[in-house]
Amino acid sequence: GEDVEQSLFLSVREGDSSVINCTYTDSSSTYLYWYKQEPGAGLQLLTYIFSNMDMKQDQRLTVLLNKKDKHLSLRIADTQTGDSAIYFCAEKVRGSASKIIFGSGTRLSIRP
Amino acid sequence: DTGVSQNPRHKITKRGQNVTFRCDPISEHNRLYWYRQTLGQGPEFLTYFQNEAQLEKSRLLSDRFSAERPKGSFSTLEIQRTEQGDSAMYLCASSPVGKTETQYFGPGTRLLVL
Numbered sequence: 022g023e024d025v026e027q028s029l030f031l032s033v034r035e036g037d038s039s040v041i042n043c044t045y046t047d048s049s050s051t052y053l054y055w056y057k058q059e060p061g062a063g064l065q066l067l068t069y070i071f072s073n074m075d076m077k078q079d080q081r082l083t084v085l086l087n088k089k090d091k092h093l094s095l096r097i098a099d100t101q102t103g104d105s106a107i108y109f110c111a112e113k114v115r116g117s118a119s120k121i122i123f124g125s126g127t128r129l130s131i132r133p
Numbered sequence: 134d135t136g137v138s139q140n141p142r143h144k145i146t147k148r149g150q151n152v153t154f155r156c157d158p159i160s161e162h163n164r165l166y167w168y169r170q171t172l173g174q175g176p177e178f179l180t181y182f183q184n185e186a187q188l189e190k191s192r193l194l195s196d197r198f199s200a201e202r203p204k205g206s207f208s209t210l211e212i213q214r215t216e217q218g219d220s221a222m223y224l225c226a227s228s229p230v231g232k233t234e235t236q237y238f239g240p241g242t243r244l245l246v247l
Contacts, residue, residue, distance in 0.1 A: 025175070051234070052234045056238075062240055062241075063137075063139075063224055063238040063239050063240040063241050064176065064224065064226075064238040065238070066235060066236070066237060066238075069234065069235065071234075109175050109176075111175070113234060119164065119166060119178070119181040119188070119189055119233070120178045120181075120189065120191075121176075121178065121236060122178075123175030123176050123177070124175050125173065125174050125175050126173075126174075126175055
């Protein structure tokens with residue numbers, strides 16, 4: 022079946038890099054996503070990667086995809102207090118025109 | 134482009150009442166999605182529309198739930214005879230023609246059933 026797993030919490034010092042990890046089970050995933058959710062807000066699409074890529078960089082964000090291990094990571098360079106949020110990993114499954122499967126989210130907190 | 138908007142942002146109701154939520158997608162986005170998010174969880178897919186046609190529904194969408202998108206623009210999600218277990222954030226998203234891999238989310242409607 023389809024399942025996306027993430028660790029629940031991550032704490033990093035301001036200015037350090039944050040690395041949020043995710044594993045998924047469905048090898049037929051077509052796209053993999055990272056969304057950010059701040060308290061009381063909807064989800065903001067941060068970045069996404071097509072399944073035939075292994076890396077994507079966008080300013081402070083780097084996404085790494087290991088398709089063999091079904092492992093996705095999001096690295097945030099020079100983490101700032103504004104990066105405090107819940108980060109959701111998600112996958113779009115081949116065969117579904119629409120459905121995105123989300124993980125439970127990783128809460129990132131920043132220490133001064 | 135004002136983004137996806139949802140109304141109301143918060144709703145408190147008593148068990149057994151009916152509630153209706155509205156979603157206005159980003160202009161010219163032909164696909165519209167509804168998700169439900171409970172505390173501490175990621176969003177779960179409920180249903181989606183392409184224009185006015187409802188093309189996919191999750192098993193989570195019980196008979197008490199109905200969604201419409203009559204003119205292919207805004208959508209409504211109605212919950213009849215609400216139960217306490219319906220308390221959640223209801224999120225709407227939309228995606229543009231030719232880029233269905235990207236879904237843009239609204240701020241959500243938080244429902245509390247007492």
